[in-house]
Amino acid sequence: MKGATKQKQEIPVLIAVSKKAGKAIVDFDMISEGDRIAVGVSGGKDSVSLMHILRHRQKISPVGFDFTAVHIDFGFKNFDAQVLADYLKRHGFSYLIEKNDTFKDQSEKSLNCFWCSHNRRKALFQLADREGFTKIAFGHHLDDIAETIVLNQFYRGEIGAMKPKQELFGGKIIIIRPLAYVREREMEYLAQKLGIDFLGQLKCGNEGKTKRMRIKRMLRDFELENPMVVTNIFRSLQRIKSEYLI
Numbered sequence: 568m569k570g571a572t573k574q575k576q577e578i579p580v581l582i583a584v585s586k587k588a589g590k591a592i593v594d595f596d597m598i599s600e601g602d603r604i605a606v607g608v609s610g611g612k613d614s615v616s617l618m619h620i621l622r623h624r625q626k627i628s629p630v631g632f633d634f635t636a637v638h639i640d641f642g643f644k645n646f647d648a649q650v651l652a653d654y655l656k657r658h659g660f661s662y663l664i665e666k667n668d669t670f671k672d673q674s675e676k677s678l679n680c681f682w683c684s685h686n687r688r689k690a691l692f693q694l695a696d697r698e699g700f701t702k703i704a705f706g707h708h709l710d711d712i713a714e715t716i717v718l719n720q721f722y723r724g725e726i727g728a729m730k731p732k733q734e735l736f737g738g739k740i741i742i743i744r745p746l747a748y749v750r751e752r753e754m755e756y757l758a759q760k761l762g763i764d765f766l767g768q769l770k771c772g773n774e775g776k777t778k779r780m781r782i783k784r785m786l787r788d789f790e791l792e793n794p795m796v797v798t799n800i801f802r803s804l805q806r807i808k809s810e811y812l813i
Contacts, residue, residue, distance in 0.1 A: 580760045584616075584753055585623040588745040592624065595732040597743040598702070604634040604743070605700040607691055608662070610651045612758035613706035617746060618660050619761060621704070624745075634704070636662040639690045641669060641683075654763070665694055692740055702741045710751035712744070713800040714782045722778055728804055750797070 592598050606621065608614040614636075621634050636655050640648040648664050655662040669686045695703050707729050716728045731747035734740070746754065789796045 580757050581619060581623055584746075584749055584757050585620050587748040587753075588620050589624055589627075591731055591747045591749075592743075592745055595743075595747070597732050597745060598624075598628070598630060598632050600630040600632070602630075602632040602701045603699060604632060604702045604704050605637045605663075605691070605695045605698070606634050606704045607687075607706070608636040608638050608651070608655075609706075610638065610646060610648075611706070612763060613708060613746065613754050615651075615654070615706075615763045616754055616757050616761060617704065617706040618655070618658075619757075620745065622660075634661070635700070636660055637691060637694060637700075637703075638662070638664045639687050639694075640664055640666045641687075642666065663694065663698070665690065692735075695740065702743050704743050704745060706746055706754075707744045708746040708749045708751050708754055709801055710783070710786075710797055712747060713797045714779055714786065716800050716804065717782050717786070718778060721782070726804070728801075 598604070604621070606614065606617055608618065618634075618636055625632065625634070638648060638651060640646075652662060652664055667686070667690050669690075691703060712729045712731075716726070719725050719727045729744060730742075731744050733742045735742065786797055786800075793799075
């Protein structure tokens with residue numbers, strides 16, 4: 568009964584975010600009838616919150632779909648995958664945790680973000696293919712996408728972003744990002760209300776020192792003057808004036 572009462576208190580917050588996720592899902596045709604979705608869950612607030620959001624969407628969606636949390640466990644000392652597993656089990660979520668020893672002989676501080684992310688995704692893609700999932704969902708929100716746009720321009724000299732829906736390898740793998748319209752501050756508030764902010768145990772050795780964090784701080788400073796900065800960066804790739812491109 569206590570759990571049911573708590574859930575009722577959380578519903579307004581969850582519904583607000585779920586509505587934005589629902590709009591993104593429809594706008595980008597993310598989910599189809601019969602989809603089996605692997606949700607890449609790191610243990611952080613965004614990916615765990617996405618499980619609750621998809622459960623809400625599942626209840627009201629006109630199409631039927633299933634989803635399962637998938638976690639790649641690299642065995643980092645400061646992250647206990649069992650805590651994540653216990654949480655998912657306690658809340659009735661289906662999950663798969665796969666151990667991976669790619670970094671067993673390396674310290675976390677010696678890893679760079681690209682190499683870690685590359686291996687995590689490779690393992691996730693292989694698992695999804697093996698288990699017959701039709702799509703992979705990530706918990707990237709609007710801020711993540713805007714930061715990636717700026718990162719690509721500043722450090723790679725190219726224009727590109729995390730697409731809300733992206734087909735890879737000729738459509739063999741389809742990535743979806745249902746939180747594409749949701750701001751990070753909304754996800755932080757939702758995680759607080761759901762009581763899951765504590766699950767983000769993993770602290771990268773490079774946290775706070777990455778180029779992405781520098782971009783994040785820069786954009787937050789700009790938003791003090793113009794609250795639409797991050798949203799405008801996201802929208803810019805939907806409003807390309809080709810006649811002004813080089």
